[in-house]
Amino acid sequence: MENRTPTNKKEVRNFIENIIAKDLDENTHDGYVVTRFPPEPNGYLHIGHAKSICLNFGLALDNAPKSRCHLRFDDTNPEKESTEYVESIKKDIEWLGYNWEKNLFFSSDYFEKLYGFAIELIEKGLAFVDDQDGDTIAAQRGSFEKPGIESPFRNRSIEENLDLFKRMRAGEFEDGSKVLRAKIDMAHGHMCMRDPVLYRIRRVHHHRTADDWCIYPMYDFTHGISDALENITHSICTLEFQDNRALYDWCVENVSVPSRPHQYEMARLNLDYTVMSKRKLLQLVEEKHVEGWDDPRMPTISGVRRRGYPAAGIRKFMDQIGVGKQNNVIELSILEECVRSQLNSTTKRCLGVLDPIKVTITNWDRENHIIDAPFHPQDESFGSRSITFSKELYIDASDFLEDPPSPKKWFRLGPGRSVRLRYGYVITCDEFVKDENGKVIELKCTYHEDSFGGVQPAALEKKVKGIIHWVNAKDALDVEVRLYDRLFTHEAPGSVDDFLSTINKNSLKIITAKVEPFLAKAKAGEQFQFERMGYFTADSKYSKDGAPVFNRTVTLRDNYAKKK
Numbered sequence: 098m099e100n101r102t103p104t105n106k107k108e109v110r111n112f113i114e115n116i117i118a119k120d121l122d123e124n125t126h127d128g129y130v131v132t133r134f135p136p137e138p139n140g141y142l143h144i145g146h147a148k149s150i151c152l153n154f155g156l157a158l159d160n161a162p163k164s165r166c167h168l169r170f171d172d173t174n175p176e177k178e179s180t181e182y183v184e185s186i187k188k189d190i191e192w193l194g195y196n197w198e199k200n201l202f203f204s205s206d207y208f209e210k211l212y213g214f215a216i217e218l219i220e221k222g223l224a225f226v227d228d229q230d231g232d233t234i235a236a237q238r239g240s241f242e243k244p245g246i247e248s249p250f251r252n253r254s255i256e257e258n259l260d261l262f263k264r265m266r267a268g269e270f271e272d273g274s275k276v277l278r279a280k281i282d283m284a285h286g287h288m289c290m291r292d293p294v295l296y297r298i299r300r301v302h303h304h305r306t307a308d309d310w311c312i313y314p315m316y317d318f319t320h321g322i323s324d325a326l327e328n329i330t331h332s333i334c335t336l337e338f339q340d341n342r343a344l345y346d347w348c349v350e351n352v353s354v355p356s357r358p359h360q361y362e363m364a365r366l367n368l369d370y371t372v373m374s375k376r377k378l379l380q381l382v383e384e385k386h387v388e389g390w391d392d393p394r395m396p397t398i399s400g401v402r403r404r405g406y407p408a409a410g411i412r413k414f415m416d417q418i419g420v421g422k423q424n425n426v427i428e429l430s431i432l433e434e435c436v437r438s439q440l441n442s443t444t445k446r447c448l449g450v451l452d453p454i455k456v457t458i459t460n461w462d463r464e465n466h467i468i469d470a471p472f473h474p475q476d477e478s479f480g481s482r483s484i485t486f487s488k489e490l491y492i493d494a495s496d497f498l499e500d501p502p503s504p505k506k507w508f509r510l511g512p513g514r515s516v517r518l519r520y521g522y523v524i525t526c527d528e529f530v531k532d533e534n535g536k537v538i539e540l541k542c543t544y545h546e547d548s549f550g551g552v553q554p555a556a557l558e559k560k561v562k563g564i565i566h567w568v569n570a571k572d573a574l575d576v577e578v579r580l581y582d583r584l585f586t587h588e589a590p591g592s593v594d595d596f597l598s599t600i601n602k603n604s605l606k607i608i609t610a611k612v613e614p615f616l617a618k619a620k621a622g623e624q625f626q627f628e629r630m631g632y633f634t635a636d637s638k639y640s641k642d643g644a645p646v647f648n649r650t651v652t653l654r655d656n657y658a659k660k661k
């Protein structure tokens with residue numbers, strides 16, 4: 098885990114930072130800034146959650162020392178929740194570089210208190226037990242144009258409500274046979290204020306409270322009160338909850354909680370070519386469209402980590418996109434660019450040929466030439482390694498064309514054309530050999546002895562412009578490389594009824610590449626730039642000692658920008 102330090106105070110403040118600055122000026126919360134990240138442990142975290150994590154934990158770091166960010170698991174839906182999810186969420190937050198320190202909470206810790214607050218509402222005549230089933234209650238809600246219908250049980254006496262609610266808790270009634278509802282206003286402009294359900298009966302085992310409870314509080318009731326119990330000052334959620342703020346406020350105003358938190362809504366992060374709902378991600382996992390939550394094609398934190406996205410690249414992305422109140426869709430390519438720019442300064446360079454074609458240097462009649470090649474073009478601290486130039490090499494098939502366009506447009510190899518091999522010599526292609534299917538399988542070339550060290554060979558009039566990568570055939574290591582493409586072919590897969598129909602069938606391509614021999618020692622998670630080919634990360638699941646498997650984390654350029 099990487100430890101995060103406060104960011105330098107930025108010049109441009111987002112609207113939440115502005116609110117906080119004002120609150121600090123006016124001493125609204127006694128100078129405190131207390132935020133929280135409140136995941137429901139019903140799935141793995143995705144990049145959208147990372148936005149909320151970076152914002153909430155970032156605000157705490159930026160406003161130290163009278164600040165903190167709580168991690169609170171909103172665990173009120175036991176059927177979908179598990180400790181596996183709890184643990185994965187903790188791991189992802191730490192990996193992103195944040196720390197909740199001692200401030201780890203669970204809504205389930207407040208079940209007893211929440212029950213007490215429900216009693217308080219009943220005693221104030223602000224809640225009642227309804228015997229109607231869910232469908233009936235839903236049908237009575239009305240619409241934006243039409244007020245709802247009041248429940249026939251709405252005017253039960255306080256005594257009867259107290260008795261029934263206590264018996265709900267005691268397990269006297271069947272699941273779904275009764276609910277506790279707030280008594281607010283069935284004609285309220287916000288639908289969520291039309292006597293919302295506060296408690297339901299569910300005999301489900303809870304991953305923390307086991308079978309202690311057969312009634313569970315609803316999210317809207319739990320959330321604001323949990324914030325208030327923890328003295329949260331700024332409770333940040335996404336825009337869909339704007340209307341729910343009325344209910345949030347109603348709950349914290351009508352029960353005896355120790356503080357008065359405020360809810361603020363921001364735009365959620367949406368990325369193109371991606372789905373970001375836990376329900377859909379779960380479906381991808383359960384129906385095995387991907388290998389699991391950490392499949393490197395998944396937009397989950399665990400997926401992008403395995404693929405090789407560095408936490409610093411994700412934080413950089415969040416800084417760049419900012420925090421606003423306008424919902425929009427961000428291009429995946431912006432995230433990829435942040436990943437590239439981060440990896441640029443952290444990875445060693447090396448040579449790897451993804452689609453090998455053999456090159457024989459026909460005039461090579463000397464000993465192998467051992468070349469000292471730097472690991473990083475700008476940063477000497479990365480050191481260097483030896484690469485071997487000899488009679489038989491491999492280059493990438495894409496660097497040769499049988500019938501290339503004019504030398505002004507094609508700087509790589511073709512019949513009679515010359516190119517420089519990175520760190521080595523200029524070679525000229527004299528001949529090519531095809532197999533019985535007409536596929537080019539070998540190039541016969543001559544090398545220019547006087548061209549080493551970037552020198553233009555005397556025998557060539559035209560300046561050699563192209564530089565291509567290569568490996569030595571004798572010592573190259575065969576490694577499995579996994580090339581990823583977008584998981585969906587549709588720009589907004591979430592908007593398609595059958596989003597599974599937009600899965601990209603070619604999102605994973607497994608190849609055998611030829612790479613420099615030192616890569617045999619690559620450890621899981623180690624990252625490299627294969628020159629011209631992209632950034633690669635040794636996979637944490639498939640790599641074995643001496644036999645790494647590489648994920649292509651990101652290409653060096655945005656391939657899609659070119660296509661557009």
Ligand code: ATP
Binds near residue numbers: 136144149334364
């Ligand atoms: P999903 O829609 O994927 O199920 P959720 O909002 O139900 O997500 P939670 O576990 O409740 O998932 O989310 C925890 C926190 O993360 C919430 O405060 C929520 O607002 C925030 N969050 C979730 N998705 C995004 C997103 N795409 N962009 C920004 N914040 C998000």
Ligand code: MG
Binds near residue numbers: 137
């Ligand atoms: Mg939620």
